[in-house]
Amino acid sequence: MNKNIIWGFVVTVSLLSGCSANETNQVGSPTFSPEAVKEATEPTLEPSFIPTAAPTIDPKVVPSENPTPSSTxxxxxxxxxxxxxxxxxxxxxxxxxxxxxxxxxxxxxxxxxxxxxxxxxxxxxxxxxxxxxxxxxxxxxxxxxxxxxxxxxxxxxxxxYPKELLQVPSSLTGKGDEVYFINLTEGNIKFSLKNKGEKMFMVELDGRLLGVENGNYTGSKTLSIDKAGVYPITIKSDGQWTITIE
Structure with a gap:
């Protein structure tokens, strides 16, 4: 047999074997380091913040107690x-x-x-x-x-519970610490807040923060009400405030 033909056949077989080996080395189960998995799955904690005047959407709110006032x-x-x-x-x-x-x-x-x-x-x-x-x-x-x-x-x-409950829409004006009870239906409710004072101002709906500031404050927040019922609105302030609910 011609030596040139035999030599060409050997070179061709060698090249094909090398390709198969390289392809075999490149295919397999991916390797994950524990550190990479941890970084990809752990949530990132954000620092605490003071709500601004821009309205925001909060998770759904469910009454923490029986929403039906007792008749006794x-x-x-x-x-x-x-x-x-x-x-x-x-x-x-x-x-x-x-x-x-x-x-x-x-x-x-x-x-x-x-x-x-x-x-x-x-x-x-x-x-x-x-x-x-x-x-x-x-x-x-x-x-x-x-x-x-x-x-x-x-x-x-x-x-x-007070004899008269707040309804939507409502507008409140007052001074100092106060509490109200409002009858809410399912859906989104917007709260607009204003305060003129020198110390802590904070408003919550059944424990959910609506606004907080040390001193004067203007802002709004929208909450999604998941269940109809009666909710407490708590106000902490050393000055004059107004709240609009719609």
């Missing part, structure tokens, strides 16, 4: 005193509205102590104070209010 009225609790004092009373699961009035000077603090020993601040102010505060009561039993003050104060506690 409970007797309001009234207490008063001067200086440091502690008062104990019984509360049932549901809503609780604390209407607080302080006419003295200096700092005043109102703390609520639950049956299991948890402490929740109701109000803290330097000088005179008048406001209403909402708390959700999760267990029945004896609760205590501890007051630290240098003047006269009074407090009433109600576990009853």
């Amino acid at each position: 009225l409970q007797k309001d609790i009234s207490i008063n005193g001067t200086g440091d004092q502690s008062e104990t009373f019984n509360l049932n699961p549901g809503i609780a509205i604390f209407d607080i009035n302080y006419t003295g000077e200096g700092n005043v603090y109102f703390d609520l102590l639950s049956p299991n020993g948890d402490t929740d601040l109701l109000a803290a102010k330097r000088g005179q104070y008048k406001g209403r505060v909402y708390k959700k009561i999760t267990e029945s039993g004896e609760y205590s209010v501890n007051v630290n003050s240098k003047g006269s104060w009074s407090m009433s506690v109600s576990q009853n």
